[in-house]
Amino acid sequence: MPLIDSRHLTRTAALVAGAVVVAGLALAAPATAATPATGSTAQVTDAGNRLDAGTEHRNTCVIRTLFAATFDDPRSEFSQKLAKWFVAPDAVAHGAGAASGPQGLLAQFAADRDRVPGARAVIKHIAADGDLVAVHWQIAPDPSDERRGDAAVDLFRLRGGRVVERWSLEQAIPTGTPAxxxxxxxxSDLYHPSEPTPTPTEEQEEQNRVFAVSAYETLFRDKDVSILDRAFDPAYLQHNSVAPNGTAALKQFFLSGIPFPAQQSVISLSDGDIVWTFSQAVGAKPGDPLLAADLFRVDGGLIREHWDVVPTS
Known part of the structure; x- marks a missing residue:
């Protein structure tokens, strides 16, 4: 194993120690992953107690620590030990070729670094809801440049302060001038309300989740474009590089008659003013991968901003 730089070890150990105290982990009785039923996608919508802000905060600390302390050198002895601490030995990994357990997460990080030399993990958005934590992040060769590397969304389910299930979606960041x-x-975060908006309560977050998921399914499952007039800001901000801002482009796409499979949300979470939804095609077979991760900023009863990660595969 490569030697660990003492300065890195000291800095990271302090971070880890703080997260361990916050998470209150009990290694004497490690959490294990729930074993999915045969033929099940294990992509259930239940997320435990969505109103438990304390657990959500502790789970966020665990995931931030994993990214901060293991991504830069996933093959190091320190990263190996840390991953075993925070990831259950039989943690389920979804997706073709995804490896389970702590070694699976480290292998994913190592592959990211091999694919994008010199890459850093730059978290752009992070959310916790119930037992789920989602991370929208850049695999960045240059952290100051958001137009290089890959965009990713990773989703984790935690139990007792440990990861027991995870999903990962990645796509290359398009180059050149967006069409x-x-x-x-x-x-980027571009939406700024005309007046300061209070931080949503846990109850408001849940209302936002139900609202945004319903709007998503009305549009992409039922293909009812009238939802764009009811649930979206006409000038909503779009971060998909092939789609312009505003609802006019989406209306044109749906009314053009271009066929595409109906999609539905299979997992969703809400934190702050952002709702995250993970989708599959309607009628997807057990084990089929997630099609996309979408993030919607909800404010004043309307969707104001949108990001997504759509794997090319």
């Missing part, structure tokens, strides 16, 4: 004419990136 849409948008000058914003796949990650």
């Amino acid at each position: 849409s004419g948008n000058t914003n990136t796949m990650f």
Whole structure:
């Protein structure tokens, strides 16, 4: 194993120690992953107690620590030990070729670094809801440049402060001038309300989740474009580089008659003013991968901003 730089070890150990205290982990009785039933996708919508802010905060600390302390050197002895601490030995990994357990997560990080030399993990958005934590992040060769590398969304389910289930979606960041004419990136936050908006309560977050998921399914499952007039800001901000801002482009796409499979949300979570939804085609077979991760900013009863990660495969 490569030697661990003492300065890195000291800095990371402090981070880990703080997260362990916050998470209150009990290694004497490690959490294990729930074994999916035969033929099950294990992509259930239940997320435990969605109103438990304390557990959500502790789970967020665990995931931030995993990214901060293991991504830069996933093959190191320190990363191996840390991953065993925070990831259950039989943690289920979804997706073709995904490896389970702590070694599976480290292998994913190592592959990311091999694919994008010199890459850093730059978290852009993170959310916790019930027992789920989602991370929208850039695999960045240059953290100051949001237009290089890959965009990713990873989803984790935790139990007792340990990861027991995970999903990962990645796509290359498009290069060149976006066809849409948008000058914003796949990650930037552009929406600013005209008046300060209070931080949503746990109850408001849940209302936002139900609202945004319903709007998503009305549009992409039922293909009812009238939802764009009821649930979206006409000038909503779009971070998909091939789609312009606003609802007019979406209306044109749906009314053009271009066929595409109906999609539905199979997992969703809400934190702050952002709702995350993970989709599959309607009628997807057990074991089929997730099609996309979508993030919707909800404010004042309307969808104001949208990001997504759509794997090319």
